[in-house]
Amino acid sequence: MIGLGLIGGSVLRAASAAGRTAWGATRSTVDVEAAVADGYDATIDVVAALRRAGERDALVVLAVPLPAVDDVLALVGEHAPGCLLTDVTSVKLPVLDAVRRLAPRARYCGGHPMAGTARSGWAAGTPTLFSGAAWVACVEEDTELGAWREVAALALDAGAHVVPLRAAAHDEVVARISHLPHLLAAVLASVGAYGGPLAAALAAGSFADGTRVAGTRPELVRAMTEGNRAALLPVLDEALGKLGAARGSLASTGGLAATIDAGHEGLQRLDKHRTAPRTGVRVDLGAPDARDGLLALGERGGRITGLDGDVLTGEVG
Amino acid sequence: MIGLGLIGGSVLRAASAAGRTAWGATRSTVDVEAAVADGYDATIDVVAALRRAGERDALVVLAVPLPAVDDVLALVGEHAPGCLLTDVTSVKLPVLDAVRRLAPRARYCGGHPMAGTARSGWAAGTPTLFSGAAWVACVEEDTELGAWREVAALALDAGAHVVPLRAAAHDEVVARISHLPHLLAAVLASVGAYGGPLAAALAAGSFADGTRVAGTRPELVRAMTEGNRAALLPVLDEALGKLGAARGSLASTGGLAATIDAGHEGLQRLDKHRTAPRTGVRVDLGAPDARDGLLALGERGGRITGLDGDVLTGEVG
Structure with missing residues (x-):
């Protein structure tokens, strides 16, 4: 170590x-x-x-x-x-x-x-x-x-x-589910802090949840986000695009349904993946297609939970 | 009622x-x-x-x-x-x-x-x-x-x-500490959901915290955010400006220090407001400056906690 x-x-x-x-x-x-x-x-x-x-x-x-x-x-x-x-x-x-x-x-x-x-x-x-x-x-x-x-x-x-x-798939998904959350939390904390003592007095659950990881040591957050620059940039652009679309819609029609409904549905879809029934799988590391088998498992959100000799056991949704 | x-x-x-x-x-x-x-x-x-x-x-x-x-x-x-x-x-x-x-x-x-x-x-x-x-x-x-x-x-x-x-001060601060968090949570949930079952398998604390309020009933979120359009638009622009600045900095210099440090400091500043020592105050509703006294108290993050006749007691940081 x-x-x-x-x-x-x-x-x-x-x-x-x-x-x-x-x-x-x-x-x-x-x-x-x-x-x-x-x-x-x-x-x-x-x-x-x-x-x-x-x-x-x-x-x-x-x-x-x-x-x-x-x-x-x-x-x-x-x-x-x-x-x-x-x-x-x-x-x-x-x-x-x-x-x-x-x-x-x-x-x-x-x-x-x-x-x-x-x-x-x-x-x-x-x-x-x-x-x-x-x-x-x-x-x-x-x-x-x-x-x-x-x-x-x-x-x-x-x-x-x-x-x-694959390393590339890892970096892309952590940009979505870890690095972008850290940047949004930082932005929210900054915008909230402009509200001064009154913001501190009134902030409750939604703000506390949304800013929690902004309390992480800045050097750790910098190391992971800056280190993942190539994968993070397009994900940051997705977020900017969606937030800009919300801004445009609110300014023009006054409506935010597209943004809010998409977020609600996205969260439900992720929960559904997480709670989907899983079936057991085996991967023999000695088999010629072992590499493909491992990658197919990982990309579908599966996991390896056991190892006996060269035989892996796991589950996938 | x-x-x-x-x-x-x-x-x-x-x-x-x-x-x-x-x-x-x-x-x-x-x-x-x-x-x-x-x-x-x-x-x-x-x-x-x-x-x-x-x-x-x-x-x-x-x-x-x-x-x-x-x-x-x-x-x-x-x-x-x-x-x-x-x-x-x-x-x-x-x-x-x-x-x-x-x-x-x-x-x-x-x-x-x-x-x-x-x-x-x-x-x-x-x-x-x-x-x-x-x-x-x-x-x-x-x-x-x-x-x-x-x-x-x-x-x-x-x-x-x-x-x-004042109603205007209320609407401005809730845009910062309640309505913006709901929109950022919706955007994050949408971006995360594009990651499919793999995102669901790997998402942990930062994503769960950052998307929690995206689970709120969409019609409630729409009613409050769309109803606060005038105050929410400039706050949304602040967030877009800060996120765009992060994007620009990551793309050009590769650095995110300004964004991450500002978020961390903002959170600490809010915590400091929240835990600052408070002193007791009295406001007599019959006094000629009662209205100014109430507003000064509220804008500084103070609160009224008691009422005896026309005399209010409270505390402010």
């Missing part, structure tokens, strides 16, 4: 709790000391931790913020060039590009455990942070399915279910 | 619970039957209820949706022309205009109890719906303070605190 903040520290705890031999490294002395005090194997020497991983054919997990990924990948390329490698960063295409540039021999499969809290650092982590959460494991044309299997096994050990996706 | 839905039904219950003689009327036979079955004095004969109010100098409370306000006001103007009159509609300038047109002799003071649930109709009401809520009571140049006092007394009896505001 390279990086022992909220996510990395929680993965280290979860892996250890599942009986794995796991060790971590980070340049944060605070986090190293806290991890060691909690009985974990942690060091400030990132190079030594990577060399040890290379010698033992261990799975290296990058759990550093996106702006630090390049530096750590350069160390991976130098000190553990052929290792099994994954990451827990919230955007996937930029990391895939960086791996191809800086650690091209690594057996890489990108990951994104979709869990978190507003707090950060080792002290904020728990071994159960990923329990019941989705953990995206990326499938590209050149992803080695053996590496994919190791990432899926780690995610399942941590109590998550696994969603196989 | 004219209208016995969620709000009107709850006001009737709260007024009765406070020991007032209260009666209601609505054209909904379902709501009349339910109210009568619960032991309340309710009729389908709106004209008779208004005449009775006129004879007894009772406070008439309009609790019908905005699109029905004109029809009921015409009846008020005909059958209880000089009555004490208030309403519980979520926009205030359009109702004030309608009163001036249709019931110009009424001793009117507009009101807006800022509480609600996603459900509707008599059956959804409770006597404690307004407990701890803000209840705006409007103060215009021509508002008779005796009428204002009656509305404040009703709100306090219902367990609410009273926020004195």
Whole structure:
């Protein structure tokens, strides 16, 4: 584990709790000391931790913020060039590009455990942070399915279910369901704050709900939204188009039915997907169409929930 | 009480619970039957209820949706022309205009109890719906303070605190903190739904929070947003401007710091207003500057919490 903040520290705890031999490294002395005090194997020497991983054919997990990924990948390329490698960063295409540039021999499969809290650092982590959460494991044309299997096994050990996706599909959907919500919350908080103490006195449920994630640490929100620039721009344009259409309709006819009805129906459609009956599926990683099977499952909102040898079990709506 | 839905039904219950003689009327036979079955004095004969109010100098409370306000006001103007009159509609300038047109002799003071649930109709009401809520009571140049006092007394009896505001100030602030959140939630739900079953599978906290109010009945959202067109348009333009600036900055420099930092700071500023220490205030409705005192209190986010004779007590940050 390279990086022992909220996510990395929680993965280290979860892996250890599942009986794995796991060790971590980070340049944060605070986090190293806290991890060691909690009985974990942690060091400030990132190079030594990577060399040890290379010698033992261990799975290296990058759990550093996106702006630090390049530096750590350069160390991976130098000190553990052929290792099994994954990451827990919230955007996937930029990391895939960086791996191809800086650690091209690594057996890489990108990951994104979709869990978190507003707090950060080792002290904020728990071994159960990923329990019941989705953990995206990326499938590209050149992803080695053996590496994919190791990432899926780690995610399942941590109590998550696994969603196989292309990096591009991941980045597009998180732009919709995570990055756009953060930007709209920021805009709403700004517009609300212009209302001053009176706005504070009258704001209730709709404003509190709509602005909650604007309380997240700005550097975290910047890292994920700016890091997903290519996928976020067209989604932001969709939102601008819809909000502009609402504005135009209100100004011209006075009506907002199209906007409000579409939102209500959209929410119902998503709820329907979520509660649709699911059927069990099996994917054999040794089968020639395994890659297509995984991607078809993920794109339809399905999940992998079990692993026995090379046979994955899961469900899809 | 004219209208016995969620709000009107709850006001009737709260007024009765406070020991007032209260009666209601609505054209909904379902709501009349339910109210009568619960032991309340309710009729389908709106004209008779208004005449009775006129004879007894009772406070008439309009609790019908905005699109029905004109029809009921015409009846008020005909059958209880000089009555004490208030309403519980979520926009205030359009109702004030309608009163001036249709019931110009009424001793009117507009009101807006800022509480609600996603459900509707008599059956959804409770006597404690307004407990701890803000209840705006409007103060215009021509508002008779005796009428204002009656509305404040009703709100306090219902367990609410009273926020004195001009109708225009009310409509502007609810556009910011209630109507814009509903439109942004609708846009976000629409954009999210384009992500299909995969979006449903991966959406978590930020999306759920940001879209929650898109589940509200569309006709209720339309009534409040379309009814507040004049105040909502400039607020919608502010939001479009800020979202467009974020888009431009992401496309050109790749940075979103201005948007994200402003949202985070805005939220903190609002929290600071909300938790600022408050000092007690008194307003004597018989004093010559009472109207200015009330408005200064409301605009600064203050509230009236008690009434003894003509002396109001409250607090302001």
